[in-house]
Amino acid sequence: MPTLVIANKIYSSWSLRPWILMRHYGLPFEEVVIPLDQPETRARILAYSPAGKVPVLIDGDAVVWESLAILETLAERHPDLPIWPRDPAARALARSIAGEMHAGFRALRAALPMNLGRRYAHRDRGADVGADVARITAIWRDARDRFGAGGPYLFGADFGAADAMYAPVVTRLDTYQWPVEADIRAYMDSVLALPAFREWREQGLRESWLVPHDEVDEPAIENYREGL
Template sequence: MKLLIGNRNYSTWSLRPWLVLRHFQIPFEDEVLQLSGPGWQENLAARSPTAKVPVLLDGELVVPETIAIIEYLADSFPDKAIWPSDRAQRALARAAAAEMHAGFSALRSHAPMNLRASHPGKIDLDAVRKDLHRVETLWGDLLARSGGPYLFGEFSAADAMFAPLATRLRTYELPVSDVAQCYVEAIYALPAFQDWRALALQEPWIVDDDEIDVIQGRVAPGTLA
């Protein structure tokens, strides 16, 4: 089994199924497909049916799209508790994951994931205030039900879906409650996340489209080292 991923420093969608695979100790290999540089789009299109990452390769089966990959893994390894075992909790976990997949567009566009960076004060809080309020409400309700440290007690696919959002809160030091901050700390304490982050910090590549100083016009494209 192989997972095709983008640059670890930036690729939120790649991080999600990778965390599931690593945390639940499912044997796999990964391969980074660059998200910048000469010919990167053509190379991606040649390897992925959607010209996007991630893509799971299992024998001759090719599975694109993060949620589809996670569901395939849950079906393939039912003993791994990738989703909560209780039916009602599983429904809530899938609802939260689907909301993350479809929502939080302001945070995603204004505060791109960048694990190597620290950019306090660079995000217009008015632009992301509604998303911050919703994530506080969602996380707060689920953590109150479960008792934490993760949304449904033990780490699940729902947490994998929200891990990139947690990194945004830290990278840009966005104002959140103590409850949300503790959840961010729990994500960063997860051994699988620490493995991903350590590899991300070693990457030399820059993707200008995901660098806030380029996006906001502080530096010119192609000038970050």
């Protein structure tokens, strides 16, 4: 059985991506969770990954790190599943926007760290963050307008690799109460309602570890992890 090595569910956006896709499609795997920001964290991750980062998928002799590479590997090994869209034009767009997510949006990543345990009031977080959000929502709307008519996800009825890559952004816009238009909110709500995501979040809320740099230094309007 494959092993998926991940970090804290409450914070680890990179780990969420392959986990949610594998759980959504019922792909069996053993899970190893390595908490972030602990004295032994790096050494423990290096035991699985030469890059010293999570997530890592280990399947027989294959060791795959980086979220997007894991998703591509899953698509190769499960060609029966609609991990990428069947339509060539849709598939090309899905791969392009997944790659853009993997490589970009650094301002958003820095200013809005993933934290499923809290919710914050919206405020101005800088022009660069606003530009990132504008580009992301334009990506979502374009994919939905062109290929999403058959269902609630970016490319229709099937939750796929592109949705998995953007799932952490969905959580960020929700956590920081970013104002979005109704069609964008509907897409976000579809991802947040996905049973695999709800399972991830529920497990994350039971974690006891705190990562200080992912705990924004401002009052939370909601705290789902009281006592930590």
